[in-house]
Amino acid sequence: MxxxxxxxxxxxxxxxxxxxxxxxxxxxxxxxxxxxxxxxxxxxxxxxxxxxxxxxxxxxxxKSIPFRGHVYLTGECNYGGRVTDDKDRRLILSLLNMIYxxxxxxxxxxxxxxxxxxxxxxxxxxxxxxxxxxxxxxxxxxxxxxxxxxxxxxxxxxxxxLHENADINRNNKETSSLIGGVLLTQTDLMASVKASGAAGGASVDPAFAICKEILSRLPQAFNVAEVGQKYPVIYTNSMNTVLRQELIRFNRLLDYIRKSLANVQKAIQGQIAMIPELERTHSSMVIGKLPADWLKRSYPSLKPLGSYITDFLMRLEFFQRWIDEGEPSVYWLSGFYFTQSFITGVLQNYSRKNTLQIDMVEIKFEVTKFESEVDKLPSFGAFIRGLFIEGARFNRETQELDESYSKILFDTLPVMYFRPTLKQTQDDGHGGKEEATKGRTIYDCPVYKTSERRGILSTTGHSTNFVMYMQLNCSKTPMHWINRGTASLCQLDD
Structure with a gap:
């Protein structure tokens, strides 16, 4: 019960x-x-x-009510021990500040x-x-x-x-969950698979055609040895190491997807047994869902199968251009398998060039006026693209956060400049930072890999879905955008 x-x-x-x-x-x-x-x-x-x-x-x-003490007792003492995610705890404190x-x-x-x-x-x-x-x-x-x-x-x-768009977002997620549950109840699919396998009629199974189409689009694995010779490990350029590590990760995923598709085809034809792993993969492919066994070995993604394959091929193409043409002028941040390795590489290049400790260096975020490409590489740091923002939009005219347009759930951020510098900021205690040099308030916008905004709690105290905090200019208080649930995403769900 x-x-x-x-x-x-x-x-x-x-x-x-x-x-x-x-x-x-x-x-x-x-x-x-x-x-x-x-x-x-x-x-x-x-x-x-x-x-x-x-x-x-x-x-x-x-003579006055100790509102600050009430906020601390309720947020940190009563709820703080139960909330492990610091972003959730920040939201609780912001909501309490609205009442207390x-x-x-x-x-x-x-x-x-x-x-x-x-x-x-x-x-x-x-x-x-x-x-x-x-x-x-x-x-x-x-x-x-x-x-x-x-x-x-x-x-x-x-x-x-929250913004009025939050209702649309919630309804979309509830509808997707309902439709996904209905599709999982179609138990007659596996019966048709077994019948097709017994009769040797692989052509009538939709999963067989899906496997064939995906296999025809998959490229060959990267030659990591040749890439290592072209881009050797250099102390002053950590991007060569980042590139090599990313290729190893994508090769591992590419090899697993290729073998999984080939085995599903063989199982449909009756050449091998339909083991539970292949059965799960087959069932997911028929309803257009990303197989769970693929996701265990993949970067985080909430996309359906078709969109995931398209996104996966775009990532492989991005790294292939990097190999052929050299370091890109604008890095596709969303295309990295392990995004934190790229951020660490940017910090290492700057700290090694200036003989600084890496824990004394941080990244300043500057939003440029470019939408996709820039003219030339920066002297230090990196340009990045591919980020979306939810719960707000970025006003190109005022260069700061603004309220979302009605019925427009996401906004694309322009090209951003990751500028490494010495740490010079102070936390204001309300989800924002005040720059010591300019005296203006900015919003600490969390960046997530997917819109799920949650993952496994890592040893760093952050979720595995969390990438970093990104500072954005805002006209309203940081607490306003915390309550709005404003966050940046590396990829969308469609």
Whole structure:
């Protein structure tokens, strides 16, 4: 027996107010202070009396509410130990700052006072003005439930700090999940495979044609030995090492895909047994899904099978041009198997050239006015392309983050310049950094490999899906873009 959690803000609040101890009316009153000692509640009453006496003394003596302390206690102490991803913890702290701040209690008087009448208090909970705490002098469970019943069944995404496009994104993912589940229920596919294999009729199986078409498009493996002679390991240029390591990874993946396709064809023809691994690969190929056994040996991807093969061939072509023509003027960051190796290579080249420790060097991110290509190589650092941004768009005129257009879920970032430099920034504690030289605020935009934004927690404390933080100019506060869920992606899902 399972108990599915409710869906939606209204249903979740109803569930909270109908659970213990909120379901008890005594929770909303001071009646528990006078509980009958015969019911063994005297200890709770004494403790509550002491607590409220201390609270009353604190309120009388304090001139301001310690909002910062409340944020720390709730975000770091209550939830911090349960949230392992630092990006999620950053979002929790940002949401708490929306609630635990003086603007939550807006009064007619300019000075906050605990003696103000409840009718003068408007406690806003979101950017939408209709969402606020109830204006009642006496808060009871029934009053709270009556107020919650006035909420909309489907609240506007702005209630959570999200853009209206978040609804479209959520609906797309739910629809894809539903269709994927329906396709997995088609159990008659394997029956047709076994029948085709027994009769030797491989031509009627759609997977056989898919394997044949993909195999015809796959190129030969890279000759790593020849590449090593053309681009030897040099202390001053780490990109040669990055290139060689990437070719080894792609050769390994290419070899596995080629063998897997050939074995599926043989299994359909009845030449070898249809082992569980081949059966899973066959089932995924028929419904256009990327086989799970391929994904275990691949770079992260949420693309369907057709789009994955196209993307895979584009990556191989990118490295082949690198081999034939030399280092590209603009690196396709999304095309790397292990993106962090390229970033480390950029830092190593700069630190070795200037005889610096690599942990003293960081990358500054400058958005250029080029959309795909540039004229020449930079003297140091690198130009990169291929990044997308979700939850915002990049305004080409103002050169800063701006609100997304309606119904446009993603925006393509222009060519960016990775400029290595000595560390000179200070964290402002709200997901942004303030440059010591220019005194302007920028947003620490996380870069992920896929839109899933999660992976396996690595030893560095980051998810394996996380690449780096990228600093982007913004006119609004960094907390605004944290609540928007603004992030950069190396690839899309289609």
């Amino acid at each position: 399972t108990n599915e959690p409710p869906k939606g803000l209204k249903a979740n609040m109803f569930r909270s107010f109908n659970s213990d101890p909120l379901v008890r009316d005594k929770f909303f009153t001071n009646a528990f202070l006078y509980s009958d000692m015969a019911n063994k509640c005297w200890l709770r009453g004494v403790f509550a009396l002491v607590f409220f006496h201390e609270l009353k003394m604190f309120i009388a003596q304090s 701040n003086p603007t939550t209690i807006e009064m007619d008087n300019t000075q906050i006072s605990f003696l103000s009448k409840p009718s003068k208090i408007r406690r806003k909970l979101s950017l939408i003005t209709i969402w606020h705490l109830p204006r009642t002098a006496k808060s009871t469970r029934l009053n709270s439930l009556e107020y919650i019943s006035t909420f909309a069944l489907s609240p506007h995404p702005e209630v959570f700090g």
